Amino acid sequence: MYSDADAAALYDFLNPWDPDRRADDGFYFPLVMGAESVLDVGCGTGAMLQLARERGHRGRLVGLDPDLAALGRARRRADVEWVEGVAADVENGADFELAIMNGHAFQFLVTDDDVRTSLSAIHGALRSGGRFVFETRHPQARAWAGWDASNPDDVVDLVDESGRALRVWHEVDSVTGDVVTFHGTTAAPDGTVLRIDRASLRFLGVAELNMFLAEAGFEIEAQHGDWNREPVTASSHEIITIARRR
Template structure:
């Protein structure tokens, strides 16, 4: 597949496709939703860092959360979808910007492996410092990142994901690995229209993204340096201990 030559799949289309491929599905099959939902509902004030289309906070409000809910993300098209729910405050910005709300939240979350979008050491430090500032004393920061030992990227180029948008368009989504530099994996997500009568798929869009795979010692070093203590840290969504078989690093850190 080659790069598309025209813009036939917009940023808004990408945001809609994300929701189709990643339904939050509270109470359903998503283990991450089952992990985050009760923690969000139990906190009087919640900040979703890298909220995307806002699924987690919209689900919390629909489930009866009556406190302050704020989502922040740099993706304008994703926020446009999030803003269809006007019962949550949606803000354009990055993780390093959340220090604008000092001491305002009991809980901050970063779902969907969004933590892996913090690439440079300075990005990680600035983002964690800002999250700590946004939390009240003793506040919690819950997030996950893929464990590098599982080498999840090796499976991403295998197979095609079929998706259908609400308007009936059928799409094929595939992935390729462009490069691996240190602990950063450069991934291309390729969205295509299926070919007809054995014709090749027509590429509509290629989105390239770097993802950082921090190991446990380096991750915990960043957290300690930012003024966090590890409250819980697991190798999966239901409390599995970290082990050589862990595919995830699921962390709840406490502001000191």
Template sequence: MPDVENALYADARLVDLYDLLNSGDWDHRFYAERIGNQPRQVLDLGCGTGTFAVRLASAGHRVVAVDPSEMMVSYASRRPNAAAVQWIVGDARSVPHSPPFDVVTMTGHAFQCVLSDYEVAETLRTVHEMLVPGGFFMFESRNPVVRPWESWTPALSARSVQSEQHGPVSVFHHRISVTGLLVELETHYVFEHGITHLINKSRLRFTPHEDLADAIATAGFREIEWFGDWDGRPFQEATSSEIIAICRA
């Protein structure tokens, strides 16, 4: 069984499966509604396979999309209408700061891949510097208070999908450890055609709401609007599954 750190971003078979396994658009719809219809300069950080970036560009926004995975960006750049997006392999530091952006987004819980206190502070500071005065940074992180990792077990997380390219694929999570704010897990992919078993190892940071608020304010953001789910309900620390932050520079 090949066993690769962050194989999700480096194995073409797993990149092919990404959209199928993340097919809901409630988060993209939520952010797109708040960006609005007036054409804006938007940076999509951690763009993945490019679904949201292309959606925004198709709606008339000027979009730059960046991701550290060359394979993800290559996949994204072959989407219909992808030519309307400027694609960059890298991170926030790889993006030209001029012209400044009206909006910066990080969807798909990409913010949780920023693991250390220093990296969180540096990411927030860099994003703030990229924004026009009054611009917005929009992102989400899972709420650690509700302990979502407790359901990341083979028994509770197992599901199966049908891929056009690869046939039936069974998927499940296996939590390895919880250390401080970091959760380490494996995601297993069993391709029934060919009996191939791939494992993606990853680590995610679960920052408490209060710490997140402090870090956002320290980076220079003036206002933060908090939501607890994609239906727009306010954040409730004890029960909300998400910590969704709309931060004004």
């Protein structure tokens, strides 16, 4: 078996937070360091806020996530607030200057109600003029088309932090409208399956996304199609949004 704690450790191993080497992390990190209070929605194992504190952030840092195993790793650093919950649980009136939802976490908001309640809660947690920054994969790029065991770019062979040799890959189960359901497999090198994790992601287009944001009381400060802050175009793979609370 491959436990939830093992899976959280594997996530850290596969997705090291490194703003000096990764363009996406490098986009978010200066925003975090420049804000006096930050809410990380879907913080996972907390690597972003941990590094912010390590590099001298002196303000309020709060990480929110429903995954207890991930929070268990995050809580190894006690000078950040770690809260169990989802976006809709965010404290109203918390007066954050910045809220972030990175790692494509926004796409786990699958239904209209999920999106509306989450955006409303995040809006309520920000001070007037506060910013919500997040990214979602642009549906036109069809990222899910590469999630397949036959795609060598999607198959990862590694040795995890406990010394186990593993193979990890993804496969799509269904595409229904703008929702893609898939599963990820963690296996031994001989193919013995250790764990299967299933999830659904929503791929909202720009118009639909901006409609939800406006409805929640946000105005669009900027939207980019890549981490170099280029505009969203017909070939963009991302929709990176900086929204401001009105």
